[in-house]
Amino acid sequence: MSGSYIQSIRVDWDEIDGDSYLNNISAIKEMNKLDFNKNITFFVGENGTGKSTLIEAIAVAYGFNPEGGTMNYRFSTFDDVSELSSAIRMVKGYKRPKSNYFFRAESFFNVASKAEDYRDQPKEIYYARYGGKSLHEQSHGESFLAYFQSFEKEGIYIMDEPEAALSPQRQLTLFIQIAKMAKNGSQFIIATHSPILLGIPGADIFSFDQGELHKSELEETESYQVMEMFINNRDMLVNQLLQD
Numbered sequence: 001m002s003g004s005y006i007q008s009i010r011v012d013w014d015e016i017d018g019d020s021y022l023n024n025i026s027a028i029k030e031m032n033k034l035d036f037n038k039n040i041t042f043f044v045g046e047n048g049t050g051k052s053t054l055i056e057a058i059a060v061a062y063g064f065n066p067e068g069g070t071m072n073y074r075f076s077t078f079d080d081v082s083e084l085s086s087a088i089r090m091v092k093g094y095k096r097p098k099s100n101y102f103f104r105a106e107s108f109f110n111v112a113s114k115a116e117d118y119r120d121q122p123k124e125i126y127y128a129r130y131g132g133k134s135l136h137e138q139s140h141g142e143s144f145l146a147y148f149q150s151f152e153k154e155g156i157y158i159m160d161e162p163e164a165a166l167s168p169q170r171q172l173t174l175f176i177q178i179a180k181m182a183k184n185g186s187q188f189i190i191a192t193h194s195p196i197l198l199g200i201p202g203a204d205i206f207s208f209d210q211g212e213l214h215k216s217e218l219e220e221t222e223s224y225q226v227m228e229m230f231i232n233n234r235d236m237l238v239n240q241l242l243q244d
Contacts, residue, residue: 005156005187008035008091009058015087022084025050026211034213036189038204039182043191044221045208051191052160053082056104058189059158060085062092064102071100097187099155103147105164145170148177154185163194171196195224 010033016022023029028050043051056066063071066085144165151157163171171194178188179200192198198205198218207216218224230237 027208040203049208057084059102061088099152
């Protein structure tokens with residue numbers, strides 16, 4: 001067992017309405033208890049399989065704002081919180097994290113705007129953590145990476161598709177950061193499609209494919225297999241895809 005800030009979760013289905021859409025997400029419906037035994041846990045699976053739904057529910061159950069940010073962020077630009085968060089029963093570790101962040105690619109612009117509202121330091125000091133300029137003055141990928149690089153050690157970081165705006169090279173930069181921070185006491189729970197990030201050594205990978213939440217090896221994930229197939233058999237694959 002790692003020194004996890006979140007050690008395990010389960011879903012209390014008595015708290016979920018019988019006609020809730022959650023009953024139709026097989027991977028979540030069939031989940032009993034999920035243990036976080038490593039400092040890095042990945043959720044993988046095709047869109048619509050429930051990984052982002054579970055990531056959000058875990059984050060909200062832990063105390064994060066549904067749209068993202070640190071646990072001090074309290075704002076809402078839309079009211080669309082899954083009822084799953086109220087049904088999550090969570091076992092926390094005895095240690096409290098020194099830092100925290102819930103990252104959602106789809107709402108990062110809103111969070112970056114709120115970061116400006118919450119700023120309590122002169123610009124030159126506050127922006128130093130982001131490379132010396134506002135997140136809105138950077139490209140999408142630059143702002144993502146700048147925010148990730150402001151993370152502090154011994155923290156809890158829940159992330160939904162952090163690779164969304166990152167080039168493969170920038171994903172490797174994030175790969176290094178996550179690996180180093182996890183080694184030094186941070187915990188990451190990440191939903192991703194990136195075979196690069198999935199390759200971080202020592203991580204647990206849980207797949208939502210085939211309608212069942214199950215442990216997986218990197219090479220067994222669809223993200224890895226599709227990328228490997230394209231690289232190794234590009235000409236054949238392209239010909240098949242573009243046939244009339």
